Amino acid sequence: MLTLLRTDSTNPDFVKLVRLLDLDLSIRDGEDHAFYAQFNKIDMIRHVVVAYLEDQPVGCGAIKAYAAGTVEVKRMYVRPEFRGQGIAGKVLSALEHWANELGFQELILETGKAQPEAIRLYTKSDYRIIPNYGQYAGVENSVCMQKTLPSHTPDLHRS
Numbered sequence: 001m002l003t004l005l006r007t008d009s010t011n012p013d014f015v016k017l018v019r020l021l022d023l024d025l026s027i028r029d030g031e032d033h034a035f036y037a038q039f040n041k042i043d044m045i046r047h048v049v050v051a052y053l054e055d056q057p058v059g060c061g062a063i064k065a066y067a068a069g070t071v072e073v074k075r076m077y078v079r080p081e082f083r084g085q086g087i088a089g090k091v092l093s094a095l096e097h098w099a100n101e102l103g104f105q106e107l108i109l110e111t112g113k114a115q116p117e118a119i120r121l122y123t124k125s126d127y128r129i130i131p132n133y134g135q136y137a138g139v140e141n142s143v144c145m146q147k148t149l150p151s152h153t154p155d156l157h158r159s
Helices: 012-037 087-101 116-124
Strands: 002-007 047-053 056-067 070-078 106-112 128-130 142-148
Touching: 002 087, 012 047, 012 056, 012 070, 047 070, 047 087, 056 087, 070 087, 087 106, 087 116, 106 116, 116 142
Parallel strands: 070 106
Antiparallel strands: 002 047, 047 056, 056 070, 106 142, 128 142
């Protein structure tokens, strides 16, 4: 059974998964890895989701405030042997719900042309490609995407 845990970047399972992610990205990004790595520090991330399958950490993702009303999706990863089971989509959905609860209206993210499976996940999850933002502006291998969340309205029927 898949369990999703809300935590922060001090979670040891998240730290281990991010190390695996960084190893994967260093191969995919090649010479460009050092450029991207500088924007992927985890020490200040307060909103992390770790996915567990039978108590084993198999995937993760995070959100980080970017601008007023906007969070950036960071550090999405599923261990290769657990891919194709919908885990990344569930982590992403959990992050979107958390962002909505926190009052954010928009999510943005950067992924790379070398991560076609990530682009497919985000497209399937209703993200659209936008012009590269911030530090990714003008970076040829970056793909930036955005999703607007539905308005968060309190449940007026709750007793």
